[in-house]
Ligand SMILES: Nc1ncnc2c1ncn2[C@@H]1O[C@H](COP(=O)(O)OP(=O)(O)O)[C@@H](O)[C@H]1O
């Protein structure tokens with residue numbers, strides 16, 4: 001992901017991570033970006049008992065169920081632009097193109113029935129300030145633009161939630177409230193937006209026992225309701241920093257994919273290894289290099305459509 005601010009180019013040389021990429025094989029840390037899954041096992045063929053009645057005609061696949069009926073809140077497009085976020089309905093930009101590439105790989109895994117909960121994606125990083133919220137919000141905006149996918153963006157940084165302020169949404173009850181109080185239905189906490197297919201679940205009130213609530217059996221029950229009857233829904237979790245807050249490693253138990261944001265010139269190799277180790281409950285961890293200022297291969301997305309040079 002390229003740096004979107006107008007920070008001048010560095011006077012010399014590639015970034016720390018870019019220098020490291022020549023000598024350090026990130027594949028030793030994680031699975032490759034496109035997971036090399038073994039072929040699905042052939043189903044066992046056994047003789048079926050003779051049907052007593054004629055089988056029912058196969059029902060046509062039902063369209064995705066849009067259960068979230070909460071109020072739709074407007075999202076200020078200029079506020080998105082000011083934060084260098086993807087602006088729906090605007091033209092093709094380099095940022096949009098970069099997230100198109102990232103989301104395609106995630107959606108492929110989300111649709112793969114062999115991956116357990118591939119539709120749940122954790123966006124994590126080792127430390128604060130490395131771009132988790134930036135990437136989670138941009139991914140959600142990019143995925144919501146898909147014609148047949150809807151997205152629920154969950155603010156899971158319970159101690160320092162920032163998704164609502166980033167999108168300019170009003171505060172309200174959220175995931176932690178629903179985990180802590182069985183009387184609160186998680187569906188009732190979800191905010192609609194005026195961006196088609198984009199929903200947001202706030203973090204809710206931090207409890208002091210967030211990690212314990214997340215580790216409880218109720219969490220799986222609550223998370224399952226977020227995608228019940230909605231096979232085309234993807235849930236993106238904006239994680240707390242892995243090396244600064246314990247909920248991240250517990251969340252890794254519940255997701256099928258993790259996007260590990262690595263900020264160029266900021267994230268060190270030891271921190272990255274440590275963080276990836278703490279998230280090892282998730283079998284599919286993909287690295288996303290954020291904040292690069294140049295491309296060694298000449299990638300310059302966004303300059304082709306309309307020849308904006
Ligand atoms: N690629 C990028 N281009 C421009 N600004 C970025 C980029 N990545 C992150 N930022 C900015 O850096 C700051 C920290 O990012 P944030 O997503 O809040 O980090 P985190 O959620 O990991 O704490 C924010 O102001 C964000 O807008």
Ligand SMILES: [Mg+2]
Pocket residue numbers: 132133134157162238
């Ligand atoms: Mg954040």
